[in-house]
Amino acid sequence: MTILVTTPNGGVGRYVTDALRARADVRFLVRSESSVRALGEVAGEVVRGDATREDDVRTALDGVDRLFLAHPFAADQLTAETNLGQAAVAAGVRRIVKLGAIDFTTEGAEPDNVTRTHAAIVERLRQADVPELTILEPDRFFQNFLPAAPAIAAGTLADPAGPGARAYVDVRDIAEVAVAELLAETPVGGSIEVTGPQPLTLAELADHFGTAFGTAVEYVDVPMDDAWRAGLAAAGVDPYVIDGLAGLYRNYHRDGVARTGDGVQRVLGRQPRSVADFVPQLVAAAAA
Template sequence: MILVTGATGTIGSELLRQLAARGEKARALTRDPARARVPAGVEVVRGDHHEPASVEAALSGVSALFAVGVLGPGDADADAALVAAARAAGVRRVVKLSAIGTGDPALGPVGTWHLGGEQAVRASELEWTILRPSSFASNTLSWAEAIHSGNPVSNMTGTGTQGVIDPRDVSEVAAEALLAPGHTGRVYTLTGPELLTTQDQAATLAEILGRPVTTADVPPDALREQFLRAGMSETYAEGVLAGTAYVRKGGNAVLTEDVRQVLDRAPRTYARWARDHREAFARD
């Protein structure tokens, strides 16, 4: 049995589809089972890291764990508690979803948010693998409303480039690490095949949609105000701003061969992801 935390999120939901397609036994952990949409055959259980007993119950009979970090400055101990509970439950293997740049001082506070989880799995004596994906292609789904309205999409990272990755590739690597031998003790930095700016991604969408998609730079002060109005804490907002500054300065201009190494194929391009998700951006 494989327990997938973050089961309704971008990576967890796709990982469940892949595990189900392989005929693996999977259990989805979610705070609201009634709203979870999972493939046939996947067990759904309620759990919340604020309620340790619920997580301990979900770990019963589990042999492998996919650990999605609870991202934020106030959740530093959540991963460590999850790993400790997994060890106590007899789990043998854990795959920890982290983020590119974790541990790099230049990334600022956001670069420390996954450190506790990474340190916990390294010290756990379990068969561990850490995944550090770059920016998700699916992040651009947040542009859909602006594109529908014919407005520019927000550019928070200037001319900084990133190895934008299709979340399906991250989930596929996670499945391999959970199921196959040879990944213990590995840290995989997962990127797409090319470095892209925000403008590059907008241009790709414009070509696919057959109409202009423009961008508008958003200064850091305006970003901070947007984040605070959206309900972010000051600490969280400062962390995210440090992350965008890191990208603007070229800190995330990283490409690796790790996806190819694990999957024995090239990672999907952003254009491939965009074509597959064209409906989300197309006008009604």
């Protein structure tokens, strides 16, 4: 068995990498030399390549029979994941575990680019007749709040996702489900919704975070206006990504109280990590 891990330094991929770091039968696809350095020491093989280039993809997939398929949300995501998925089937890869996103079923949800891109990739994978296909569908990540840890520690949780409640999920749970599906003799397969144990509003999250820091944390709703866009652009965020985030956040507003999925229980046989399990990471990030 040989496993190929794509985006091994990503938000989920880094935890997948940590779980598989000591295995000699795992190959890691990275784009740049800086990504090689970020990956660190692994027992398996590291392959440099660009997932949007067919020659690089064929080289990375040579001899592979299981694939963890992930790519950052970007203008080239559809091309990269389609290239990898279709080339994987052609190369004889039997099992693909794709990192996707939970969809919106609420009436009035718009086809935002984040979930629409995932849906398009999944459809192409299904058309390619992958023998064993697992689609991970997580809700919003707890770890998305780590970059804001200093501001949260200072008393403010500023976020544009609105008043609804999301079933926030710990990225470590997503990675553990992915690894279990990659290594299982018989995977669960199909679409697996991976969420936290309960929906939480941002105001409720602020209360939990405040308890962890020993101070009051106020939730501040951030309007998705020109100033919000300008701030992201000044931070180097691509306009395509800004538009995608705006559509995603608008759907968070429309979705109200998100549903919870049973993916962690189904695959791992335990309850998902809670906000209490996540807050030590947030506190550590604020202190770093």
